[in-house]
Amino acid sequence: MKKYVLDASVILKWVLGEDKEADQKSAWNILNAWVNGSVELAAPTLWQYEVGNFLGRELHHEAVEKMDSLLELGIKSVDLNERITGRCFTWMQKNKVTFYDASYLAVAVEIQALLVTADEKFVRKMSKIGPISLLRDLEL
Numbered sequence: 001m002k003k004y005v006l007d008a009s010v011i012l013k014w015v016l017g018e019d020k021e022a023d024q025k026s027a028w029n030i031l032n033a034w035v036n037g038s039v040e041l042a043a044p045t046l047w048q049y050e051v052g053n054f055l056g057r058e059l060h061h062e063a064v065e066k067m068d069s070l071l072e073l074g075i076k077s078v079d080l081n082e083r084i085t086g087r088c089f090t091w092m093q094k095n096k097v098t099f100y101d102a103s104y105l106a107v108a109v110e111i112q113a114l115l116v117t118a119d120e121k122f123v124r125k126m127s128k129i130g131p132i133s134l135l136r137d138l139e140l
Contacts, residue, residue, distance in 0.1 A: 002114070003041075004040070004041055004114050004115075005107050005108040005111070005114070005115045006042075006117075007043065007047065007050075007101070007104040007116070007117045007119065008046075009117055009119050010030070010116055011027075011070060012051055012054060012055075014027060014070065022136075023118060023136045026135050029140055030116065030138070039140070040076070041076065042076040042077070043077065044077070044078050044079075044080070044103045044106075045077040051067065052067055055067055078111060080103070083110060084103065084107060084110055088102040091105070091129065101122050105126055109131065113131065114133055115130070116132075
């Protein structure tokens with residue numbers, strides 16, 4: 001079974017309107033595949049804080065409802081460990097990325113999954129480092 005690590009840029013597409021989000025259909029395809037049991041989904045625990053921060057800033061009237069909906073999905077949350085943090089710190093220095101962004105790829109490496117993101121800049125920087133795909137390029 002395919003395993004995917006999703007970052008906040010993908011998870012948010014499930015609760016934002018189509019007029020705001022490019023590649024929303026691709027994000028929905030991942031969610032539908034997961035609901036149907038054909039893929040596994042995971043993310044670092046950080047996703048909850050990143051998504052919550054965005055919802056609270058941008059959609060504050062709907063933030064609680066949307067966040068509750070996402071939490072009810074039960075995406076597997078992966079906590080940091082020594083290997084994950086080590087990778088993050090290395091990539092921060094070598095590739096000039098944030099610890100936050102690196103954590104998603106480090107989790108993908110840790111659990112042998114593919115990171116799916118809508119962040120083109122991050123994919124350009126990290127595509128040779130680990131298993132990563134731009135959301136719009138993902139083929140389920």
